[in-house]
Amino acid sequence: MNEQSTRRLYLDLLEKAVTNLLYGDSPIPNPWLPETEFDSGRRENGQDWPSQAHTMVGLKRIQNVRFCLEQVIADGVPGDFIETGVWRGGVCIFARAVLAAHDVTGRQIWVADSFEGIPDPGENGHAMDKEMALHQANDVLGVTMDTVKENFERYGLLDDQVRFLPGWFKDSLPTAPIDKLAVIRLDGDLYESTIDALKNLYHRLSPGGFVIIDDYCIPACRQAVEDFRSTEGIADPIEKIDDYSVFWRRADLSIVTGVGK
């Protein structure tokens, strides 16, 4: 088997491992997703909160992470990968695996989370965040940093290319020692979590880099994205990943024209 086939098979297998499409664990029923039986279609589309899998984003969004990373590697777009809102860490574990499979040693995986769940919006929070009151599910959504590190170790992928940013995004991201980013993946659900991440990270995104919005189907998140894009005058076309999520690529004329490669 040649190197390319081995890499493909490893990443294909890992897509099914982090989503646990391999063994099909039952979901944790919750007010938004009440199902109790494993359904491969729902898992492929990230429409359940798995009891065992290391990510809830599902197969299509994992494949999108692979697409974005392989594209920036192929095009030489400089910068790291960050996910804001990692839960059990499966997306970041998979992202680390993509770098490993391509022998990429000069890029980091930034793992940003409170590691205690979603913030309570409180009295002064955004109205749409208050309405959702997602922090009430923190018994499921809050996963400690030790557990996430342990999950990386299970795959043999915890090393010095993985960097942890614990704390609320509004505190951890402004001072994060990140230079350039090539792929930004936002998965913090709330208006506040989404806008805090965009405001603190977007200016570090290289031209030709990608922004992935996991929660675009949530009105609060979508509003934050629309507000940010309109304030910053971002017109790059938004593409659908699945019924929940979207992404866009930051314009870079040198990629379109081939100039500067």
Ligand SMILES: C[S@@+](CC[C@H](N)C(=O)[O-])C[C@H]1O[C@@H](n2cnc3c(N)ncnc32)[C@H](O)[C@@H]1O
């Ligand atoms: C839906 S989960 C993320 C799912 C994850 N990407 C996966 O692969 O399964 C949302 C995560 O965002 C984190 N979070 C949300 N808002 C946050 C904030 N403002 N600061 C820090 N962490 C936040 C929560 O702790 C939780 O781990």
